[in-house]
Every structure is written in C-alpha cells, then in structure tokens.
Amino acid sequence: KAGVTQTPRYLIKTRGQQVTLSCSPISGHRSVSWYQQTPGQGLQFLFEYFSETQRNKGNFPGRFSGRQFSNSRSEMNVSTLELGDSALYLCASSAGTSGRREQFFGPGTRLTVL
Amino acid sequence: GQQLNQSPQSMFIQEGEDVSMNCTSSSIFNTWLWYKQDPGEGPVLLIALYKAGELTSNGRLTAQFGITRKDSFLNISASIPSDVGIYFCAGPSGTYKYIFGTGTRLKVLA
Numbered sequence: 005k006a007g008v009t010q011t012p013r014y015l016i017k018t019r020g021q022q023v024t025l026s027c028s029p030i031s032g033h034r035s036v037s038w039y040q041q042t043p044g045q046g047l048q049f050l051f052e053y054f055s056e057t058q059r060n061k062g063n064f065p066g067r068f069s070g071r072q073f074s075n076s077r078s079e080m081n082v083s084t085l086e087l088g089d090s091a092l093y094l095c096a097s098s099a100g101t102s103g104r105r106e107q108f109f110g111p112g113t114r115l116t117v118l
Numbered sequence: 119g120q121q122l123n124q125s126p127q128s129m130f131i132q133e134g135e136d137v138s139m140n141c142t143s144s145s146i147f148n149t150w151l152w153y154k155q156d157p158g159e160g161p162v163l164l165i166a167l168y169k170a171g172e173l174t175s176n177g178r179l180t181a182q183f184g185i186t187r188k189d190s191f192l193n194i195s196a197s198i199p200s201d202v203g204i205y206f207c208a209g210p211s212g213t214y215k216y217i218f219g220t221g222t223r224l225k226v227l228a
Contacts, residue, residue: 008160010160035214037214037215037216046121046218046219046220047161047206047208047218049211049215049216052214052215054214059213059214060212060213060214060215094160094161096160105149105166106151106163106166107151107163107216108163109153109160109161109162109163110160111158111159111160112158112159112160114158
C-alpha cells in the first residue's frame with residue numbers, strides 16, 4: 005500500500021502571498037489531519053477532515069484553511085503569508101473511525117516565507 | 119499550544135545500550151502513539167498503545183502505559199546507530215485530534 009504523499013516537498017514564498025499544499029492519504033483512509041511543525045512550538049494541530057467535513061480545528065488564525073475532496077485527498081491553504089508561517093507542514097491519514105486510531109504521516113512540505 | 123512533556127529532552131548513548139524515555143500528560147489517555155522522526159522527514163509510527171497494563175512491542179522497541187495512564191514509556195533495547203532521531207509521543211485530545219510531546223532527541227555513539 006502506498007503511503008501518504010504530500011506535494012510539493014519544498015516551497016519558497018514571500019510575505020503576503022498565498023500557498024496551497026496537497027495531501028493524498030493512504031488508500032482507504034478517509035481522515036486527513038494537518039499539523040504545523042516548528043522548532044519553537046513543536047507539532048501543532050491545524051484541522052482534521054473526514055468525508056469532506058471538517059471535524060476539528062486547532063487554534064490557528066482564519067488565514068489557515070483546508071478542504072477535502074470526495075476521493076479523500078486534502079488541500080490546505082494559507083493566505084497572506086507571514087514570516088512566522090515558515091514551518092514543516094505535515095499531513096496525517098487514518099481510517100478515521102472510533103476503533104484503532106493510528107495516524108500515518110507524509111514526508112511534509114517545507115514552507116519558507118521570505 | 120498544548121503539548122505533552124517528554125523526558126529526557128536529549129540523550130547520548132553508546133551503541134548497544136538500552137534506552138528509556140517517557141511522556142507525561144495532565145490527562146488520562148486511553149491511547150498513546152509513539153513516533154520517530156528523521157531530519158527532513160515526517161514522523162513514522164513505531165507503536166500504538168490501546169490497552170493499559172500490557173507491553174506492546176515492535177522489534178527492539180517496547181512501550182507501555184504508566185500506572186496512572188497519564189504517562190507512557192518507550193524502551194529501546196540494544197541501540198544501533200540508525201536509532202538516531204527524535205522520538206515523539208502523542209495522545210488524543212478531544213475528538214479527532216492528537217497532541218504531541220516535546221520530543222526526545224536520541225544520539226547514538228558508535
């Protein structure tokens with residue numbers, strides 16, 4: 005089974021721009037979660053989608069948004085980029101049901117904001 | 119944001135030694151996940167814990183709930199150079215959300 009894939013792997017943007025990141029979960033997984041990882045704050049939860057619905061959201065400003073498509077692929081968007089948005093953005097997929105709740109991560113997208 | 123506390127923060131060990139690290143929370147968890155992350159990569163799931171009182175193993179790795187279920191322990195036996203990396207614990211926080219530990223950085227001296 006193929007793992008979680010994320011594109012692109014690296015991005016460089018300037019302040020004020022917007023960016024869209026993509027995540028394809030493991031086949032059969034319907035839940036996709038997004039995390040931001042920085043040296044200072046560690047891994048912070050952004051949001052989780054299941055069957056195209058956002059089920060939970062972390063404590064991030066509205067500039068961070070996401071969506072999920074009917075094939076479970078997900079995108080996250082960051083508008084009006086700030087220097088502090090530079091981070092590794094990780095996507096994790098899981099079956100999303102109440103049973104075993106393991107999350108499997110993709111390789112991440114490294115975003116640098118200049 | 120909320121995080122779990124991991125200790126030690128970092129450790130140097132000799133190849134062949136056993137390693138133990140732990141993770142603590144202010145809440146009782148019914149699930150603990152342990153991950154390893156290499157530089158520039160996403161975390162890789164090592165062990166998932168669902169049943170308090172039982173040891174769960176994955177090769178040289180063993181993990182278990184703490185007595186209060188507010189903590190968890192990960193042990194690595196006979197460490198090898200490729201065990202180098204950052205180890206994270208994670209636990210469910212509310213519905214459909216995980217919080218992660220601060221990480222333990224492991225360095226193995228050959």
